[in-house]
Amino acid sequence: MPDRDEAKLVTIVETPSPNFNDRTLPVSMLVMHYTGMVDGASAIRRLTSSNAGVSAHYVVNEDGTVLRLVDEGKRAWHAGVSYWRGITDVNSASIGIEIVNPGHEFGYRPFPADQVAAVVRLTDEIRKRHDIPRANVVGHSDVAPSRKQDPGELFPWDKLARLGHALAVPKNATVDPGWTDSAFLVALERFGYDIEDKLAVVVAFQRRFRPELIDGTIDGQSRAILFRLLLDREQGEAR
Template sequence: MTELIHFETPSPNWNERQLPISMVVLHYTGMQSADEALARLCDEAAQVSAHYLIEEDGTVHRLVREDRRAWHAGKSHWRGITDVNSASVGIELVNPGHEFGYRPFPDEQMAALLPLLAEIVQRHDIPRANVVAHSDVAPARKEDPGELFDWDLLAAHRLALKTPRVSMPSPFENDGAFFLALERWGYDISDQQAAVRAFQRRWRPHIIDGQVDGECSAMLFSLLLDRDTGKTR
């Protein structure tokens, strides 16, 4: 593990975990530079942090030890867990985000993420379905790491789930059935349109309109079917 970390950059923003680690949450920093992001994540007054930060050139910083609860997810929810900070490892990827000129994540950055994520997932026995976006756990508040993040690359290394390839019509009788299924998959559906946008941003990033349609419904049905048959580990 130590060979994957280039710098120890301790943040004071942590407390004790209340839950075992069962997920990884991926973020973008949404700030104009790595230095600005590190300064904020290590500023006691900011009250935010993450376990790791990866710069665009692949430099990896460890900010908070994994046995501690970093403050990266905020008010969030995933599969019945509302203290996502206690149950997760948070990884920040330096990227200006939608506010400051969102752009693709460089190859060097993704190449540094892959072994770090693989080591975390293996050590904590985290299922691929629980490697999630910040937007997945906080759909009404967050968009990161966003539609340009290469989930397919993670899936190719068995670090995330593959995007379902579907051609069936909607398997759900109505939108209500879809939202019950979306909640069963893990999302907070209190803001239904935001939950659909988060699902689309993760699974169908070329169309993010917050509208339930046959393609989204078929994707969700396929994901749930795979989970029920044990294929999402």
């Protein structure tokens, strides 16, 4: 039985943005954002303003309404300077979803159930259209750790993971490989992160895979989680 959140098709409200250009890479990623503005209307105005120079393919409102700003065949301007698994033009390789939430600056709060359900359905449809691996469903903070915190530690990655749409936090991460801090950073790079900003990338990893404690400290639990993720990928379980 499919999850009831995936049983419905997404209803799209066309809200065109002029901010896009042509892709130079095939779609292989899905990047989650929060809008980080005081309300959804302000975010939509900015994302559709020709003066702003930013956009996304979709915006998901708190009531679950989904707006399409840019056609998936075009390159929206949502990721900025970013990197993931060898890709430096993340905008060309990705679909961007902006999820209405005031973010850390304006009163970060949990994402409502209707909004999460819409994000799940939209993610399911996008992944099927483009055959996007779970490991390439990422947060803005994953691809730009030195600049971004979104969608943040309250984003329900666990639900997406349970439905097969994102990597889960490994439950069997019990072995600390005992890496030095430098070796941990190399392992993060191997997993897919840009490690230029050492503290920021550790924080980004913890925000995604250990949201209950985001302190930037490379400890045994962080090493064990990353070690398990890399093992799962080598065994073909982290696609």
